[in-house]
Amino acid sequence: MTITTTTHLNFRGDARQALEFYQSVFGGVLTAVAYADFGMPKELPDADKVVFGQVTADNGFRIMAYDVPSQATPAPAPTGATRENGVTLTGERFFVAVAGETADEVSPLWDKLADGAEIIEKFGPSPFSPGFGMLTDRFGVTWILQVN
Template identity: 65%
Template sequence: MSVNAVAHLNFHGEARAALEFYQSVFGGQATIATYADFGMPAEAPGAGRVVFGQVVADNGFRIMAYDVPGEDAPPAKAAPSTRRENGTTITTEPFFLSVRGETVEEVGALWERLADGATVIEEFGPAQWAPAFGMLTDRFGTTWILDVAAEYAPS
């Protein structure tokens, strides 16, 4: 039996923009279906919002998202509730999304694209535990950790 866990993000009218942005960052194929595609009358409020969306890339990246029904406008964005102090992460968020790659160059390129419009919590750079690490909250309010896999010598 094979099982995959995939992050499913909930938005309030921003799912299409988020999925298109994540596709521009990570590549792959976006699939986006609206409530109208699933039978809601096209003239109904919210019919054009995303009922099912995902981005799947050959590099292993996969994310899902939809727009929560019933909200006419996105909720006000609160300041990020994550910060770094003295090398420690202080947060009230229930989760982060983590992206790990094999080289500083490949992960650094993802960082540059994902950082567009983001709030940087920790700049991408060398860390004690990894060749490179960085943390940011993107323009849609999702907090990401990007790092480069460290090579561990067996003990």
């Protein structure tokens, strides 16, 4: 038996743009289905929002996303990133972690994700990895990129 996990991101109206951005970074196939495609009347406010979205790439990258319905209660905003005893703390409940075999493989992904992002820890050699970095992208998602 094989078990896999896929990160599923919840957005407030910009899931399609985020998925398009992630596809531009990682490649692969983008699937985005709107609430209207599942029968929601097109005149309702969320009809054009994403109810099911994913990017799946041949290199093993896969991420899912949707737009939380507008009547749902928003989650509290994350706190800012801090460093304590050399450890980066962000207050986030999760990160999306992407690992590759070499810095040459991971660096281009970092460069693309960093466009419009807040850099928490710049990508580069670390005591535990030949390449490690952390950022919060333009959609508010915190990513860790590292070399195994």
